[in-house]
Amino acid sequence: MRLDRYGIALTCEGMGDCLYAIPVIRKLHAATRATRVYDIFTKQPGLFESCPYVDKVYPFADSPLIQSYYRDNKLIQLFDLKKFEHWALDTTDFISLPTGMGQLSFREKQLEYFPTEPDAAQAFDVVLNTSRTWPSRSWPIEHWQRLADELVARGLTVAVVGKDVSSSSDALSKQSLPLQGCRNLVNALSLDQTYYTIAKCRLFVSNQNGLSVLAGATDVEMIVLDMSIEWSKRALYRQENPLHKFEIVKGDCQIYCCSSDACPEPSHQGQFKCVPSYDRVRESVFRKLGLAG
Numbered sequence: 001m002r003l004d005r006y007g008i009a010l011t012c013e014g015m016g017d018c019l020y021a022i023p024v025i026r027k028l029h030a031a032t033r034a035t036r037v038y039d040i041f042t043k044q045p046g047l048f049e050s051c052p053y054v055d056k057v058y059p060f061a062d063s064p065l066i067q068s069y070y071r072d073n074k075l076i077q078l079f080d081l082k083k084f085e086h087w088a089l090d091t092t093d094f095i096s097l098p099t100g101m102g103q104l105s106f107r108e109k110q111l112e113y114f115p116t117e118p119d120a121a122q123a124f125d126v127v128l129n130t131s132r133t134w135p136s137r138s139w140p141i142e143h144w145q146r147l148a149d150e151l152v153a154r155g156l157t158v159a160v161v162g163k164d165v166s167s168s169s170d171a172l173s174k175q176s177l178p179l180q181g182c183r184n185l186v187n188a189l190s191l192d193q194t195y196y197t198i199a200k201c202r203l204f205v206s207n208q209n210g211l212s213v214l215a216g217a218t219d220v221e222m223i224v225l226d227m228s229i230e231w232s233k234r235a236l237y238r239q240e241n242p243l244h245k246f247e248i249v250k251g252d253c254q255i256y257c258c259s260s261d262a263c264p265e266p267s268h269q270g271q272f273k274c275v276p277s278y279d280r281v282r283e284s285v286f287r288k289l290g291l292a293g
Helices: 015-032 063-071 090-101 141-153 191-200 210-215 278-289
Strands: 004-010 034-043 056-059 075-078 125-128 158-160 166-167 170-176 203-206 223-225 244-251
Touching: 004 015, 004 063, 015 034, 015 075, 015 090, 015 210, 034 063, 063 075, 063 191, 075 090, 125 141, 141 158, 141 278, 170 191, 191 210, 203 210, 203 278, 244 278
Parallel strands: 004 034, 004 075, 034 056, 125 158, 125 203, 203 223, 223 244
Antiparallel strands: 166 170
């Protein structure tokens, strides 16, 4: 039986958003695999090289081929900013609703990642991701260094992962800064080896970013720092449970603004109080690791 070939246009640039699309593509594939095969056009082709739910992977820049799918009415656009407010919805639902499938269940929202390299990663007690993006999603580097110093002083092995990237869609340079006294793996690992490194550690600590989403494809114990994007909109549903081996450390703000550069609450006097304090993050990290205060 000949299968119809459909194109999927995944228009988002960020790695995390692309990872959130995989459960949606998995459900599309399961529902139509008797009649369809899917090709994908994406700005993150490496994420889909081994994905079993798509046949061929093309960089999104291949616009003539996209247009041929469009002319045949066989193009499915995921991450359509014209349909819904991205920040108002759970990311997976934002991607799935325009397909007509509705919301995915907690079970269906399980993230996946498909490495192509063999595991060559070292195991560490704690892996940190110090990623600096927008002010509302960046923990001060002095806090990261202080936390690392305390962990190393307790005899724990600590590594820092991440990669410096330039985002054209966000008009932003995103940095992950190394820390003194820690194993510096910043800009040193492929994404596959970063995935393995996160999966092997006792605890992964990160801001909200692509690596915090990648960690959701593992079973690692993790802590994510709360920011202006409410954590429930970026929830991870491992074992059908958004709190499975997951803790969010919240700041002191009660509004949900999604602001990146300027706090809209006048009483905060320009401070992003959604960003948690050092003591609050330290308490959660030490508790997860079973360390006395």
